[in-house]
Amino acid sequence: MTFLEVATYQAIFFVSTTLFEIPTGVIGDKFGKVNSLLIGSILLTLLVLMMNILIPPGIVFSDEINGSDVPAASSELPKDQANASDTTSDASTSSELPKDQSNASDTTSDASTNPDLSKNQTNVSDAPSTSEDASDKKGDAIQNNTDASASNGEETIISRVTYNANAGRNSGVVKNDQIALNGSYTIGTIGTGTGELHFTAPDPSKQIFNGWNTDPNGSGDSYSAGQVVSSWPYSTDTILYAQWADATNVSYNLNGATGQSAPTSQFGEVGSQVTIPKIPENLVFKGNTTSAGVWNSKADGTGTDYVPNTSYTLTSSNITLYLKIVASPADANATLTFDLNGGDTSDTDLKNGVKTDVANDYKVNLPSQVPIKSGYTFKGWTINSKTYQPSGEFTLIYSTIAKAIWMPIQTISFENGLLEGSTDLVTGMPDGTFVEANGNLYNIPDNVPERKVTDGSSVQYKFLYWRLNDKVNVFPGGQWRTNTVVSTSHFVAVWSSFDLNSQWTLSFNTDGATGGSAPYEYTYVDKGKPFIIPGRGSLTKSGASFVGWSDGETTYSEGDAFTPTKNTTLSAVWSQDETQGTVKFVTQSKAGSNPTSQTGETGTVITLPDAPQNNTAPEDGYIFWGWAKNKNATIPDYYANKSYTLSKGVTTLYGVWTGSLTNYWTQIKVNVNGADGSLPS
Known part of the structure; x- marks a missing residue:
């Protein structure tokens, strides 16, 4: 009796015993315990007899092996053809039964508990199965075992056949068939149909199915899909591994x-x-x-x-x-016609087209005349996606069309910028021109116009830049990107004016700057008026730091006031980052100038200046006290007329002012020279 049978009997027995407790309890209450026990024993005896009647000896409960049922054998089979359940029972009790004659149930059970079983005696552990699949497999097993009557003289040997995707992917149910030794068996196929294995290659774009083998590496026995094996040679469970071959593709265009x-x-x-x-x-x-x-x-x-x-x-x-x-066979009457694409012409060939010249191997010369189109320039002919120029040779073997290619023109106009009625003379103006409106960069002429007054006044003019279409400022020698449509671009001169009798000219020299531009190229200052020194603009110089602007005598920092007394050139001052040091001074006074900055080799000792005499204290009663690196310091780090050593880079020192002489004090550093104790507070 199998484990499932024993469990079923016990379940029925326990449920019935519980149900019989109700009537026997009632009887015990009325007729006594002895009578109730007697009646209960009679009912249990009847239950056992009924179970034997309802479940005859010929019916055997089947065991599930990896989700697949072992088909039950008929009770009328001879002993040597006993069913799988009987074989299992015999195998578990008889040590004389050969190992290869145990059925699929025993093989699976042994495989799960005995690590010494060979590979062919175990099933694929990852072969999923459901009760519905198990029914299908049972049907497959019965169908594939129509001749499964092989016998070793004592009993039929049943084994199991399973399939492994061998690194491929499975999207269906794995076959798990049973087959008798020497029985007929049909090898499984791969596909998407019913009963087929839904295996795909590890790389479906590069691999294809190439049959089955009893070894994953293909060194065992090989079988093709759908092959009929008339005499199954294995007495133990067998795994068939999919074999994948390299594959390539031929596509068509x-x-x-x-x-x-x-x-x-x-x-x-x-x-x-x-x-x-x-x-x-x-x-x-x-x-x-x-x-x-x-x-x-x-x-x-x-x-x-x-x-x-x-x-x-x-x-x-x-x-x-x-x-x-x-190409199709040549046409002796082929004609090349011309699509002027919006243009116009008086040329006869362009109007009527040209015919092929059979005597010249079907070659023709395109007309030398070109069409015209207002606002455009002619660029050639397009014939069958290729470009040809006037007078070019073309092989004409079938009638086709030549289409004119036009490029829009952009008109460039340079205008002197004089007001209406002005008689000033402007020289050096660039000539107007036409350029292709192709979106490419156009190089602006680098010549700079000059303007002279003709009315005898003291006013002079200097060219600043070109104003393009009243939107963008561009300079001589610069670049500008053209449009892509027919248009006209107006470059209008912009002038600065100054009066020789009332103004000075300030020019700016970048002194070797390697990048950027100064805040001004030049500017004008009314005579007697101060000019506020600008910063460096966007100027840079490789390996150097900007210090300020110098008139040749004094170096001015950004924000300083400079009052010119003549036309002056201010030159950029640079400090070499690796070898020089610079110190700049900002007095932070209400009015007045800053001391000139000092630049020298790193390690040079200089004397710190005092605030210039023209400085006005920031508040009444304040006097200059010294210099500090912190702009908001209230106590100086350094004092006027004291030594200071230049360090690498540019350092700015800010003026520190104190409220009155009575608050003027200094710091004294005391060296205790090894004495014990502490100094007074």
């Missing part, structure tokens, strides 16, 4: 032809052969072209030809075969 679809791609094992498909019928071709009747490995037809219905051996690389396109 109609190469611009339309009207039909390209043939389906062919995918197969490297080294195998496929048949080159025929060329689809009723294709529509571009221009005066047609099919050459073959496929080619290159789109331009210069590769290898492949004839339809011939064999092609798949290589290790994918390949695309293109329909080979050739």
